[in-house]
Amino acid sequence: MPWKRLSQLAIPVGIVGVVVMLVVPMPAAMLDVLLALNITVSLLILMAAMFVHRPLDFAAFPAIILVMTLFRLALNVSTTRLVLTDAYAGKVVETFGNFVIGGSLIVGLIVFAILLVIQFVVITNGAGRVAEVGARFTLDAMPGKQMAIDADLNSGLIDEEEARRRRGEVHAEADFYGAMDGASKFVKGDAIAAVVITLVNLLGGFAVGVAQMGMPMGEAVQTYSLLSVGDGLVSQIPALLLSVATGLVVTRNTSDHDMGSDIIAQITRTRTPVRIAGFASLALCLIPGLPKLPFLLAGGSMLLLSARLEDPTEADAGAEGSAPTEVGPSPDSPEVIAAEIQVDPLGLELSADLIDLVDPSTGGDLLDRVKALRRKVAGDIGIVVPPVRTRDNLELPLRTYAIKLFGIEVARGEAPPGTVLAIGEFLGSLPGEPTTEPVFGLEAKWIPAELRSQAELSGATVVDRASVVTTHLAEVVRTHAARLLGREDVRLLTDVVKRTHPAVVDELTPAQLSLGEVQQVLQCLLDEAVSVRDLVRIFEALSLKARETKDLDALVAHARIALGPAIVAPYVTDGAVTVISFDPRLEQRMLEAMRPSDDGAVIALDIETGQAVLTQLAQLLHECENRNVSPVLVCAPQVRAGVRRMVQPALGRLPVLAYNELTGTAQVRSAGVVTGQPTVVGSAAVGA
Known part of the structure; x- marks a missing residue:
């Protein structure tokens, strides 16, 4: 009988035998x-x-x-x-x-x-x-x-x-x-x-x-x-x-060890306790009437063991004494000065009272979290985030941190020491300082850390200070991902793709597009929160379209078609995507109003029509968000880039998709139709 089968039957048969023993002699x-x-x-x-x-x-x-x-x-x-x-x-x-x-x-x-x-x-x-x-x-x-x-x-x-x-x-x-x-x-x-x-x-x-x-x-x-x-x-x-x-x-x-190894290692970690025990055992020999030999043997054994143990403090001192002293370059050398004047792509500055977040001796793990954040963001949007330069800044107000991009501050927040951030709607009974969660703008309150359990019992979501900082940093990275994607980063990503798909890369660059042109396409995708992880599909689409044109909008549109299912996926709920669309007559007017510019095609509508379009879009978006729905704006591929440039300054959180990017969506639910007139057609649902 196989061992696995035997082990399955051994315990049940044994228990039945035990029951039999209770009644059978x-x-x-x-x-x-x-x-x-x-x-x-x-x-x-x-x-x-x-x-x-x-x-x-x-x-x-x-x-x-x-x-x-x-x-x-x-x-x-x-x-x-x-x-x-x-x-x-x-x-x-x-x-x-x-x-x-x-x-x-x-x-x-x-x-x-x-x-x-x-x-x-x-x-x-x-x-x-x-x-x-x-x-x-x-x-x-x-x-x-x-x-x-x-x-x-x-x-x-x-x-x-x-x-x-x-x-x-x-x-x-x-x-x-x-x-x-x-x-x-x-x-x-x-x-x-x-x-x-x-x-x-x-x-x-x-x-x-x-x-x-x-x-x-x-x-x-x-x-x-x-x-x-x-x-x-x-x-x-x-x-x-x-x-x-x-x-x-x-x-x-x-x-990581068994009990015996832990006990012996911890008892004999330092020689001083063993040595004291040995001398104490020998001192007992001075008591009249006690047998001398047992205590001599026990004390002598302890002293012999202590002589063979190594004192950690002496070992550390010896290691420090033997470490060679490295002579660094002079502070006035050109290399040091050049390194100091370089601008870090991404920086995190902490006020003086937030240093505990990065101090491992006090339990600070912010640096480890930032390193892990780089890996997570790379997996989400497909770019290699540059190292985050973390330093203290005595000029910052207390309990404040600042996030910098190429030396310019782009975000700031607070993380008061000794507190945690409670997020929820029913925080009135908790003592603390009201605030707003820096990423999603939710109502929150900085409460004393010892009240964490009480806040959790009241239904609030409690987040520690390091998590608040890293979440804020992640949002800044995602928002400015296009600026963080440099030419060397594109070369690195291209080399990675070339290891597995050399034909795709050889056909695209430098034969049809330069590295800079590829960078522009990827930056445009990142600007619209599109992940560029699937570089193989992007490069294949670019190599086909680059034979016809080098127009940036056309290249981006072709890459978006290849990424269509991945672009739509974040907005699909229960097998359907909620869309806002334009009236066909308005869309035709937009197509006729398309004008070229240095930054790409723009839609030159008259002021009244443009304002009406933005107002209706804002109203429909607000209604959807009140229903906890994330809609997308869909339009014809020919006007998508221009529509994006028109709505981005006022409604940057509204994604703009082309009709041909909805391929594979099970159902499309209409949240409304924008006419450019004061009235808006009500919501309906149509199958894709």
Whole structure:
């Protein structure tokens, strides 16, 4: 039978066998085998608990506790049946009883009673209490952990797959500690049952031996005391091992090493504690009457061990002393001056009281989040974001940060120390400073960090300061992505495409378009929030259109057709896209009013018509946003570029698409038709 199939059947068959043992008498020889198996498996579980790196690595432990407790109780029932009927329960029970009792029945019973007290009062109660507290704190910490995962995901520090894995770990951890809280009750009940069963065997056996078997009282006491202690010991040794394993698992902290390695490494981390313990042991030899040799051996061993340990402070000092001193270039050298006068494409400046955001010693992880943000933005819009130069600026007002683009400030925000940002509509009961979320303009409030749990319970979304800064920075990068795309960046992206699609690149550049012309096309796409990740499709479309014309609007239009499904996808909801369109007569007037300019074609409508068009567009857009709908403006391909230039200054958040870019959309819902007149045709829905 394959191992996988055998492992699937082993536990169910074993549990059925345990139930059978509760009602069917077992022969003494079979009972000896099962008692030995019980002790061995319990020892195996204890070793497994010591070598796990974190509690979740032993997630099946609560179920194991239940199965082993049931197995041990079934063995107790079987041994009790044999003790009371035959005054004999096999060699294992008899040998353990003789070993404990030895030559003195009274001493043996006292030792066994002490063992029961240790098991019940100390280990079982302690493990149960730790499991209960662990379950309570784990459940209380769940909302905070989930919010931290969401904040890391929103700031780009982790991707969606990693966030899903972490959420699964949080739920698994809560389930594990909840199960351990319940399983510890089985361990405690097992200890109580062991005391009761031992008393039953002792008193009941004495009564059976005297009344039914006609034993003398002394012989009955001797016989059934030996069997009761032997049975209790055979049961309590596995129970003790399982209780210790329970305590080890619930007190285990997450680590990259097993428990033994962690304990030895942490105890011997510095030589001073070991050396003090050694001298203290030697000092005990001065007490009159104490044996000298044991303390000399213990103290000497500690001092010998301390001599072999390395003090971390001395090692660090030695490393610093041996490090060579590097002589840098002179501050007045041309290289240094040239480096200082260069303008950073992207910069983040922090006021003096925000330095803790980038200081790892105080838990600041802003720099790591910014690095992760570069990867996330690259995956979203397809460009390599330049490194973000982060520095302090004493001229900034306190609690303020500024985002600069090529040395010019483009955005500014606040992140007061000791606070978190609560976003929501019902924040009146929370103390703090009202503000506006810098990216989406939502109502928010800076509240003290210690009120985070209270704000979450009130339904607010709570974001830490580093997440606020990185989210604001990400929005600035996306808004100004076209300016950040330099000529060298385009060359880098082209080289990447050439490794996998050399024919596409060789056909396009430099044969048909220069690198600068390709850059202009990509910048136009980025200006309209179109991702340029699919460079292969873009280059293929450009190579076909560049044979006919070098007009920038025509090249961009052809690239947009190739990216049509990707352009429309962000605006599709429930399989449909909501559109605003122009009346055909107005669209014909726009086509006739097209005029060339240095920046591309523009639509030269008269002032009244142009104002009416913008007013109606703004009204329809506002109505859609009130319904939580994101519409797009569609028009003929010939006028799309001109319409975009007309509406962008006033309605920059309204995407402008051509009809031929809606390919593949399941349904198109009309939010309204712009006529250029005071009236607007109401909404309707048409199939695509």
